[in-house]
Amino acid sequence: MGNREDIQALGKRIGQSIIGQEAMIERLLLGLLGNGHLLVEGLPGLAKTRAIKSLAKNLEASLSRIQFTPDLLPSDITGSEVYFSEGGKGEFKFQQGPVFANLILADEINRAPAKVQSALLEAMEERQVTVGGQSHPLPALFLVMATQNPIEQEGTYPLPEAQLDRFLMHVRVDYPDANSEVAIMELVRSEEREPHAKGAEAQKLAAEVVLAARREISEIAVSRPVEDYIVALVMATRYPDKIDTELAKWIQVGASPRGVIGLDKVSRAHAWLKGRDFVTPDDVQAIVHDVFRHRLVLSYEAHAGGVTADQAVDRIVEKVATA
Structure with a gap:
């Protein structure tokens, strides 16, 4: 099999244990292929943790x-220098923290204070950790999936917009449908009967396949009209008054240049995953909500009227002409 077939097979294996969340699985693969990080928001029990565990199990x-709590320290994530004494001599050695894994589950990232959030987000952006004047590179295959609970906001520290911008996508997870709920019950029963049966047979995908897939994605063609369409969508978030008066009342701050980069990266990954060597406007529209959702700052008027970021993006897609 080629790299694309291997990645598609990986998605199917994850889907065997994550039922009714096909969109989240696809976004997880797109984040992996796009070499970016995901902020996943959803109510408890919607398989967010199970999804990245299943990815690690098959890769x-x-x-x-990392369970984020108010008493967490930056060194609990990045690691720190520890004093070792041997043979009458002592020296400091760097002891790596949990951020040096390939896949990071930052559970309830908004429950930790700003210093801890910044330590993780700096590692995400720089792909390295600096302690005691020494820089320590993170693995080439490195993905952070941070989760947020949309309820129970008391005692949380919301991520500032500038830090949210560092996530490639903001993924929303909803309840599965009734048929999926039945399948979930049956899956849990089967796991209780044979807790290790499926795990023993799982064949792990080599990390090099993902890295090779990324190289293939970098060669995906993006025509000038599609490039113009991507830029037009971003410009519509910055100057909404030029395309729609209602939209101008909703958006206070638009997407940064990371929005352009994110749309380009994820649309190329989406096209590749669908078996094409070129990007279409449909690829851009398929992922624009996830790329823009956390990059728009809505006005007071929008909040007062119950307007969501997704509704603003819907209006942008409706008003901006396709390539």
């Missing part, structure tokens, strides 16, 4: 879970 990759 040659290490997984670290």
